[in-house]
Amino acid sequence: MLTRLGAALLAASTFVPAQDLPLLPQPHSVQRGAGAFKLVRPTIGFAAKPDKDDALVERALRDILQQAGIPATSSTVAPVILLERTTNQSSWQWDDTPGPNSSEAYSLKITPARVHLKAPTARGLFYAVQTLRQLLTPAATLPVLEIHDWPAMRLRGFMLDLSHGPFPKFEELKRQLDFLARWKANQFYLYSETNIELDGYPLLSASARLTKAQVRELVAYAHDRFIDVVPCVELYGHLHDLARIETYSALAEMPHGGEINPLNPQAQALLRDWVDQLTALFPSPWFHVGMDETYELGKVPGRQLEPAKAGEIYLRHFQQVSSLVAAKGKRVMIWGDILLQHPEVLPRVPAGTVAIPWRYSDEPDYDRFVAPLAAAKVNSLLGSGVWNYYDAVPDFDHTLRNVDGLIKSARKHGSLGILHTEWTDCGQVLLRMADPAVAYGPIASWNHETLSHAQVYDRYARLLHPRHHTEVSRILAIVSESQSALEKALGTRVFQTLWANPLDAHRLERTRPQIPAIRQARIQAESAQADLLALLKQGPDPFYEALLYGARLLDYIALRQLYALELDEFRQALANDPKPATFRLLFGIETSESDHSRLFDLMDAAGELRAQLRTLWLRDYLPYRLETAMGRWQGEFDRWRTLQEKIAHPARSYREGDPPPILP
16 A cells, blocks of 8 residues: 555646646746747846846846757847846845745746746845746746745755765755755755864864865855855754864863863853854854754763753853854854753743754644744744655655644744755765755745645656656655555664664564565565666666665665575574475575575675665765765675675585574
């Protein structure tokens, strides 16, 4: 039986009316007309003299048309495409209220003779251009229509984790910005524990960090796409990369731990220096100070504290850091989890603070994470998550439900918007696979009404993979169903089983009744691989290549558990019939024989997955942590090689009465 994602995707082609436009986000209002407008060497012009930001809009429009094979020229006389900015408002204001008169609102009118884009700011015009991109057909036509649109939520951010897993190449970060711009995101948060170059700290993340020059270039690149780059750093917990260096270890709550000691004057001096450098580096008016998951706070052996005292220490430290940041003219953001654990401190949170309660699990109601902040009159920005870490493939359906639920609570309690996050905790996450889930954060926080997931998946595939949109929908459905079935059968998220021993007695006992489900999950993963290989024959595509790796990973996880169950059955069969012929058949030919046997299958698959991961990693990431990832796969390969060697020799010399092989 299909999951909700699978059923939605396979039904999408009939659920969405044929005449429906594949627009994401969904505009506030669309009035369709009759006919279409053919673009033939169109001219582009402005209603008034353009400024620098207006020029960015024109360049974006030219690039889109050029990619579609439509050359365009500028004209001040009756241009075919007219760009009209109706006010002198800045495109970079953050305090206006969403609505038809907001700085991000726009209108788009297409007649059989011209195209008219109108907005109060260049940012609004840029969003109109992004909608125009989605309307453009391969035949270089645009439908006759009129759109009036504005975002439902003011902040539509996405955060990329630079600290837990692979470190993206600079070009991959730029690709992320290009991708987010399509969906009208307006913030890009760089999550960094110690991964941004700072003067005076040469040993901090030396092999995986952005230089100051790169940060400035990335900020400028994002600016051209009307996205604000926000520093999202850690100024309390998550600082093991600092504390593990002996020079700084004494600043930590415990030697080589993960949190600084907020009562240490030298630690406070270091943080002052960091704030000085980071606020000077990032022009954004926002500054995220982190401070989540302070596991050591009040819990270090020998220095345990009462919860109330721990809350006071946390609040005092935040107040000190907040004053440093505010003195630089920045508005302070902080993760909300520790504040919610100590609600007694909420009335004393510095004025203007934006707390970010985060919740990535799939829950029926998220109000309890927002209501206490609203009651204390603390601004909030809700943290959703791409469900991509500890999974072979992203769980798209889970991600969309999480975003939808948080947006419902955000609207109810007057939150500023959504910060959609992508973490890389398992250390082997491939960002490309998660693109559809990444897009949904800004899409859903712009939408005024929640689209059905069927509409979202169908429109996304039609926009990003128009030639193969039916196949892409089917593949996403199949891999999602395969992963969901495996999770249920294995009792945990699938990636967490990868390095575990499938021959463990408790695991065998749990999974033995699940053999039919595991087999079906493997068949689905094989089907997805076949479809992806067919698509890749038509040309390379990074998304298909990453998803192929995910499908193969699902296949392998299912295979290793099925083989483990079969080896356990062989052991029982030998106990019942301890003849040399039985041993040689089951543990020689079937299990350990060179070239074609279960253990060689597992070695082959582990080796191929390791090689494929290396290729995809080096395409999108720096070499940082690559060898750690390869080491995990080497250990997986060695598990089966060692077992094969342990079994192969007895298989040749086994005599009746010898003990059965020991399967670890």
